[in-house]
Amino acid sequence: MPDRELSLRERKKRETRQRISDIATDLIGKRGFDAVTVAEIARAAGVSAMTVFNYFPRKEDLFLDRIPEAAGLFASAVRDRAPGEPPLAALRRLALRLLEERHPLGGVGDTFADFWRIVADSPALRARAREGVEEVETALAGAFGEAGVAAPELWAALTMAAYRTVFITSVRRLLAGDAVTEVARGHRERLEAAFATLERMAVVDLDG
Structure with a gap:
């Protein structure tokens, strides 16, 4: 708000x-x-x-303080999408916007390597990050259900798995010292490919 x-x-x-x-x-x-x-x-x-x-x-929530924001953003993208816009298209639009803005939830940014290095070095933070993904997935499943998506829990899990895979790949590249601009380019390409795959799967499962 x-x-x-x-x-x-x-x-x-x-x-x-x-x-x-x-x-x-x-x-x-x-x-x-x-x-x-x-x-x-x-x-x-x-x-x-x-x-x-x-x-x-x-x-752990003091450092990983954006978990509630992530849950709200993903759920709102589905709930507040334009009339006739498929849920996955709204989520794709959100993911690309976060990347473009270099938002902390977007996966790529100039200071992100330091942040994720601290998370990687702490078992407690790593565990909380995993729980955070589950919380976002639960919120997304609720939004999918409200949108009338069949098997909303399954689609929330698939969507979060795709996003997490793209996100982790970019974090690893940042930690390895790759240039932010190059990581961002690859991140966008992987996002587009991931959502394209999900949308092909959804042709039958979501619309059928």
Whole structure:
């Protein structure tokens, strides 16, 4: 929801959440996930540890703070699509827009390698990232079901598997030191190929 549509109280809550997350990301980026405590993050943000946990149920969520946003974006792409637009076409459009904007959920960006290196080095963050994918998949299945898609859980799983495969390939290339522009080009090509494959499968299963 745009900030202008939020109440003052909700805007302040959103700003507090973002400030806590930004401070946590900075501290963890400098010292590593395991070396930073929630108490330290709370002190740096000028709030209590209880306040931190009110916004982020787990320490891992302080660093992987965009999981709820991802679930909302994927579900909304299906729910709010244009009349007559197939769900997969709406999701393809979303994925390409996130890439074009270099959005943190888009897979490619100048600072993404450092972020994902921290995730790769932490078993707790890797486990939370996997859970996050499942949460997005669940939200997407709900949206598919509302759209009348047959076997919505299956199609949500297939869509997320395709997106995750493209995403992980790009992350590995960034970690290997490949140029961002080249990774972005390959990411777009793989996205187009993945959604083309899903759409060919959907001709029968979604429309039949």
